[in-house]
Amino acid sequence: MASIKDVALRAGVSVATVSRALSGKGKVSAASREAVARAAKELGYVLSYNASSLASGRSRNIGIVVPTISRWYFANVLQGATQELNERGYDLTLYNTSGEQRHRDAVFQDLLMRQRLDAVITVTLKLTAPELHQLRAIGKPLVALGGLLPEVSTIRVDDFNIASLATEHLVSLGHTKIAFLGGADVFNVDFNLPAARLDGFEYALDQAEITVNPQWLLDADFTTAGAYQKVRSLLSNPRGRPTALLCASDEMAFGAIMAARDLGLSLPGDFSVIGIDGHELGELYGLTTIAQHPGAQGEAAVARIMELLGEDGYRDPPIPAPDQFFPTEFVLRTSTAPPAAG
């Protein structure tokens, strides 16, 4: 592979000039710039990022830590983040904390520390105190997508507000018998949202002076199959069932719809379902939902990182790191309607 020396030799300038010409930093005459560009092209020169990073302290590489990849939300966040980063000429290094504890430890104690990263994005991770300490020790910009890192710049949706809005929708249709399907803590993820979403649900019902039936506050594991089981039981209770259900994720809402159908209920006449997420499949199910656009969240996290990095790769002093609510969108489809008369 051609090195910067080869380019310098061919262009008839010093390596310093090659470096300046190629990076665009510092003054270089038009003639030199051109000669360098030509030489570099002829030699197929690509700069060594290890060397560049070592010398400059900038890696053009962002780390992202997720609790799992193979779930809708996370896969879409990654999709948005990689595209945005690759477009800006940055690499993305992916860390997955799922699986055994020692893998997770390896990520925080070793992999993240290797000084190859300019910044780190964490996605809905509930970190232990030592993990947070480690992350801070890197001394690089940090963005927490999905919130949850104290004193760290965060981007997240307003879970309380989303849940109360969804609930208000059901109330406004005339429902009073409304159930809630939240999510349990899985993957060591703080889907802490469950708490906030439950609060929003209860708040909206309270505002409407509707009493919450504690039997109708359920939990599943954020999967379609898990939700299916729970909702099937819910709807089979001979002592009466709700006419509407708010699910803390669309994937769970799909399970709820399947369960209701399998029990012979007609939707939305007998049973209304609203989700939260904006999953593509929602269209096919006719699912009313509140879309949170995770791909765009991934892009926003990258944009925030770039702000924090500034033009030269760092800000001194650092700019304040805001906490930002990401906008969501109410999507009305056919899974919600007024309850059947009677």
Add this chain to the structure above:
Amino acid sequence: MASIKDVALRAGVSVATVSRALSGKGKVSAASREAVARAAKELGYVLSYNASSLASGRSRNIGIVVPTISRWYFANVLQGATQELNERGYDLTLYNTSGEQRHRDAVFQDLLMRQRLDAVITVTLKLTAPELHQLRAIGKPLVALGGLLPEVSTIRVDDFNIASLATEHLVSLGHTKIAFLGGADVFNVDFNLPAARLDGFEYALDQAEITVNPQWLLDADFTTAGAYQKVRSLLSNPRGRPTALLCASDEMAFGAIMAARDLGLSLPGDFSVIGIDGHELGELYGLTTIAQHPGAQGEAAVARIMELLGEDGYRDPPIPAPDQFFPTEFVLRTSTAPPAAG
């Protein structure tokens, strides 16, 4: 951050000894080893991978190039690959070729070339000749998951065989009116499988002396929604419809099942569906399928890379790079049954 010099100073040895002690390469006395370990720990030393890579030529970093992330197969491949890599102390750098052409160009012309990678894994990508040339020019081990890179070590499932097995299953149940739903080329992915799977389908029918109805050879875009539309049309044809369907992916099979149900057909009595993939949701749908375990494929790709790298990070001369079929598994559920009498 503490550097190797600090550790050397504190341990009372040279940096060379520190390097050897920490890497485990070369002879070091037990005493030195211990002193170094203690000093490193006390200082919270973590080695700079940029420096290490520059000096040694090894990055402990594997690149993986995918055409998209937010689809079941790819998300699961990544899930398997990251876990396996993180466990071995390797970083994974993720490149996504979806989106605009210039992003894709940036990946191949720039990002992959930066000499930060020890090896590259590509996932079901149809590469152009220049792209392939670029990849080869890196001079690093290459593994193609899903096949398709000429003269490159590949790991893939046997699409022909999978499809013919699935078809034989339907035939053995007594079906003769069998349709096939393949996938169109999306994302610039060579889901070239469609061709192989179609071949397998036709072969099996031929063996059973069943004539293929060309009207029943369909194509969708590998999505549930796309399949739903196609199958709805297929089943609504007043001139008769098939009693069974082979779908080239489980996600499409879900759409097929939904379409059949929405038309009032009873499954599997009126209509049998078999998929290919092993998607988790298949259980809920009762979908008979051929599971291909993409997470395990991701792990296998990593294992292959490690073989190619050898203990020291390279093999000289390189070991031969085999082409390997990844095992799949027939999963019988309730979506397939003999056709209703008549």
Add this chain to the structure above:
DNA sequence: CTGAAAGCGCTTACAG
């Protein structure tokens, strides 16, 4: 605008 040179933090023959 340009070049010589120091330095980034490691690894690894080489000599002992």
Add this chain to the structure above:
DNA sequence: CTGAAAGCGCTTACAG
């Protein structure tokens, strides 16, 4: 088993 030293390929004050 150990250390001094060269070298990996860049970047960036510094001096001109």
